[in-house]
Amino acid sequence: MQQPLNYPYPQIYWVDSRAPSPWTSPGTALPCPSSVPRRPGQRRPPPPPPPPPTPPLPPLPPLPLPPLKKSRDHNTGLCLLVMFFMILVALVVLGLGMFQLFHLQKELAELRESSSQRHIESSLEKQIGHPNPSSEKGEQRKVAHLTGKPNSRSIPLEWEDTYGIALVSGVKYKKSSLVINDTGLYFVYSKVYFRGQSCKKQPLNHKVYMRNLKYPQDLVLMEEKMMDYCTAGQMWARSSYLGAVFNLTSADHLYVNVSEYSLVNFEESKTFFGLYKL
Numbered sequence: 285m286q287q288p289l290n291y292p293y294p295q296i297y298w299v300d301s302r303a304p305s306p307w308t309s310p311g312t313a314l315p316c317p318s319s320v321p322r323r324p325g326q327r328r329p330p331p332p333p334p335p336p337p338t339p340p341l342p343p344l345p346p347l348p349l350p351p352l353k354k355s356r357d358h359n360t361g362l363c364l365l366v367m368f369f370m371i372l373v374a375l376v377v378l379g380l381g382m383f384q385l386f387h388l389q390k391e392l393a394e395l396r397e398s399s400s401q402r403h404i405e406s407s408l409e410k411q412i413g414h415p416n417p418s419s420e421k422g423e424q425r426k427v428a429h430l431t432g433k434p435n436s437r438s439i440p441l442e443w444e445d446t447y448g449i450a451l452v453s454g455v456k457y458k459k460s461s462l463v464i465n466d467t468g469l470y471f472v473y474s475k476v477y478f479r480g481q482s483c484k485k486q487p488l489n490h491k492v493y494m495r496n497l498k499y500p501q502d503l504v505l506m507e508e509k510m511m512d513y514c515t516a517g518q519m520w521a522r523s524s525y526l527g528a529v530f531n532l533t534s535a536d537h538l539y540v541n542v543s544e545y546s547l548v549n550f551e552e553s554k555t556f557f558g559l560y561k562l
Contacts, residue, residue, distance in 0.1 A: 426454035426470070426561035428462050432550030440493075440539040441476075441548070441557070448552050454561070461495070461537040462559060469562040472505065473527035474540050477554035478547045480521075483514035489543035490524040492557075496536050505530060505538070523554070529562065 429451045430443035438460075444450045445457040456463040464470070476490050492506040506526035514520030532538075540557050542548060548555060 424454045426466055427559070428452045428455045428457065429558035430457065430556060431552035432548070432555035434550045436545065436550060439545060440541050441545060443557055444552065455559070461539040464532045464534055464536040466561065467533045469529055470532045470559045471527065471529050471562060472538060472559045473525070474506070474557045475523060475525045475555060476540070476542055477523045477549040477551070478521065479549050480514070480547050481519055483516050483518060483520055485516070487511055487543065488513065488522070488524070488547070490526065491541045492526055493539050493541060494536055495539070496533070
């Protein structure tokens with residue numbers, strides 16, 4: 285096959301390296317166009333056009349972030365639940381404390397009222413000569429309630445210790461005096477009722493004494509002095525009451541003196557003298 289000889293460029297042959305060429309012997313390399321000598325006056329062929337620019341790759345999509353909002357909402361809900369339970373527990377504890385405090389205050393008020401009522405009842409019972417029935421049978425109560433003796437004409441005043449509403453238990457009555465047998469706290473009381481047909485304007489004295497060999501002279505435990513207790517030329521009546529708690533010892537003697545025994549009304553309900561151990 286003939287080729288035209290007036291071609292502008294050198295001939296180029298493509299050779300399959302895997303198949304034997306009919307024009308070349310095996311192992312003979314074909315000339316490269318760049319190594320083919322240029323003819324005189326022949327121009328260099330223009331360089332091939334540059335390849336078209338590669339289009340830029342599209343930006344990668346952003347990586348998906350983890351669902352922080354759901355986790356945050358879950359943690360917030362858990363914290364709120366814990367705070368709710370803590371507040372609920374605090375309110376329950378506060379409510380229980382207030383209930384216990386109210387209950388204790390109520391019990392204390394009832395105890396005070398009961399104690400005050402028992403003390404008043406006991407005082408009234410001792411003054412009228414009736415011991416408290418709730419006391420233990422095996423323990424002898426220290427109590428005495430002496431009443432006025434109409435034929436008393438001496439100082440200290442004499443008292444009735446046997447008849448009527450008079451009562452003596454756990455103590456002794458001896459020579460117008462109550463003798464203490466047991467050391468302790470005692471409530472001592474005395475009432476004297478004075479009356480007269482006319483007013484003499486003289487002071488009236490009512491005293492309770494204690495005598496003991498430990499002291500050189502008798503001690504005044506209680507005293508009342510009355511002045512201006514009547515109106516001139518008129519009948520009059522006046523009562524004097526003394527009462528207090530004392531720490532008495534064994535062998536103490538207690539007795540009552542007045543300034544004018546002739547003005548004393550000795551009725552058992554108006555003039556009396558007594559004590560009881562607390």
